[in-house]
Amino acid sequence: xxxxxxxxxxxxxxxxxxxxxxxxxxxxxxxxxxxxxxxxxxxxxxxxxxxxxxxxxxxxxxxxxxxxxxxxxxxxxxxxxxxxxxxxxxxxxxxxxxxxxxxxxxxxxxxxxxxxxxxxxxxxxxxxxxxxxxxxxxxxxxxxxxxxxxxxxxxxxxxxxxxxxxxxxxxxxxxxxxxxxxxxxxxxx
Amino acid sequence: xxxxxxxxxxxxxxxxxxxxxxxxxxxxxxxxxxxxxxxxxxxxxxxxxxxxxxxxxxxxxxxxxxxxxxxxxxxxxxxxxxxxxxxxxxxxxxxxxxxxxxxxxxxxxxxxxxxxxxxxxxxxxxxxxxxxxxxxxxxxxxxxxxxxxxxxxxxxxxxxxxxxxxxxxxxxxxxxxxxxxxxxxxxxxxxxxxxxxxxxxxxxxxxxxxxxxxxxxxxxxxxxxxxxxxxxxxxxxxxxxxxxxxxxxxxxxxxxxxxxxxxxxxxxxxx
Numbered sequence: 001x002x003x004x005x006x007x008x009x010x011x012x013x014x015x016x017x018x019x020x021x022x023x024x025x026x027x028x029x030x031x032x033x034x035x036x037x038x039x040x041x042x043x044x045x046x047x048x049x050x051x052x053x054x055x056x057x058x059x060x061x062x063x064x065x066x067x068x069x070x071x072x073x074x075x076x077x078x079x080x081x082x083x084x085x086x087x088x089x090x091x092x093x094x095x096x097x098x099x100x101x102x103x104x105x106x107x108x109x110x111x112x113x114x115x116x117x118x119x120x121x122x123x124x125x126x127x128x129x130x131x132x133x134x135x136x137x138x139x140x141x142x143x144x145x146x147x148x149x150x151x152x153x154x155x156x157x158x159x160x161x162x163x164x165x166x167x168x169x170x171x172x173x174x175x176x177x178x179x180x181x182x183x184x185x186x187x188x189x
Numbered sequence: 190x191x192x193x194x195x196x197x198x199x200x201x202x203x204x205x206x207x208x209x210x211x212x213x214x215x216x217x218x219x220x221x222x223x224x225x226x227x228x229x230x231x232x233x234x235x236x237x238x239x240x241x242x243x244x245x246x247x248x249x250x251x252x253x254x255x256x257x258x259x260x261x262x263x264x265x266x267x268x269x270x271x272x273x274x275x276x277x278x279x280x281x282x283x284x285x286x287x288x289x290x291x292x293x294x295x296x297x298x299x300x301x302x303x304x305x306x307x308x309x310x311x312x313x314x315x316x317x318x319x320x321x322x323x324x325x326x327x328x329x330x331x332x333x334x335x336x337x338x339x340x341x342x343x344x345x346x347x348x349x350x351x352x353x354x355x356x357x358x359x360x361x362x363x364x365x366x367x368x369x370x371x372x373x374x375x376x377x378x379x380x381x382x383x384x385x386x387x388x389x390x391x392x393x394x395x396x397x398x399x400x401x402x403x404x405x406x407x408x409x410x411x412x413x414x415x416x417x418x419x420x421x422x423x424x425x426x427x428x429x430x431x432x433x434x435x436x437x438x439x440x441x442x443x444x445x446x447x448x449x450x451x452x453x454x455x456x457x458x459x460x
Contacts (some may be wrong), residue, residue, distance in 0.1 A: 039270025054253035
């Protein structure tokens, strides 16, 4: 029994068949070709376009994401640089303005000082000129008055007797009183 | 299937063991009997495999999303394995994309037809019939000859393939004869026989294991302790099912990658 088992197992094809394992049969070839063509058509018309589309879409998504990130990065960098430039500019501007203000202030101060000095000088000069003029004036009037006074006094002395001390002193007193009255009258005028 | 059942039934009745025969692959026709489109059980299994394959390929790639779900990841893995792993990695980006549909068809078709050998209820691979293997081999053959002639023209293609550089002139004719044999005769024949015989042998092994298991368990029923051997044969059968799943995928891969390599050799500038 076991011998029969091993024998028949060793030669499975020994029973003799009208079919051969090495010679293809027509239905096999026909249905095999149809099967191949069907699958080929499905792969060419359906699978490949779908797969290519999906892969392209995925690559676009990934590369698009990277592109967008890079663009945003570049933009942010530019914006940052812009702000930094503006900040630096503002800082130099402030320094410039402060410097300007300081020079302007000192200039104004100097000008004012100069003006004040000029004014003071002008006032002093005016006063001196006035004093000088008045002094000249006084000198001129004194000179003419002293002359006439001397003449008046001399004529008085000559006209009156100068022997009496009392007369002489009355004479001088009268003269001085006249002179005083004259002065007063002049001052009133 | 029926013959397996009959065989076990016979074994039970007479106590004689009947092994599996090649007739496993030639059951009685069911449809279109007598025409060239005759359909028997194996042809129906082949068409079922093709229908399921087409359905899977169609539904699996119909709405591919940017962020794939679980099903799409599996589908993309399978498609990418054939498209990138076999076609593009062997042939390079440009030629790989050109021949990818052909190589993918060979891979998926062979895989689908092989895998039915281990699916319960079907349990036979329609690639065990030599016709399918011959068709695929002819297609691979035509593909690599076409690729070479398209690129180099008839004369330069055959000169590249046969008249090898760096060989002494007086040996060149001998080498050329050997190259004709190896390139244009041995290649398609080995492609065909490797696939068919792997599937036939796998099927025979499985049938033998399970027939023997039934036979030995009958012996236990009849009171013989020799029947305990049946536990061993059953374990062997389970192990061979696992092996056959692996062989189904391996043979599909081998057929596809050899096709790609033959095309690549035909496109190469020099050997």
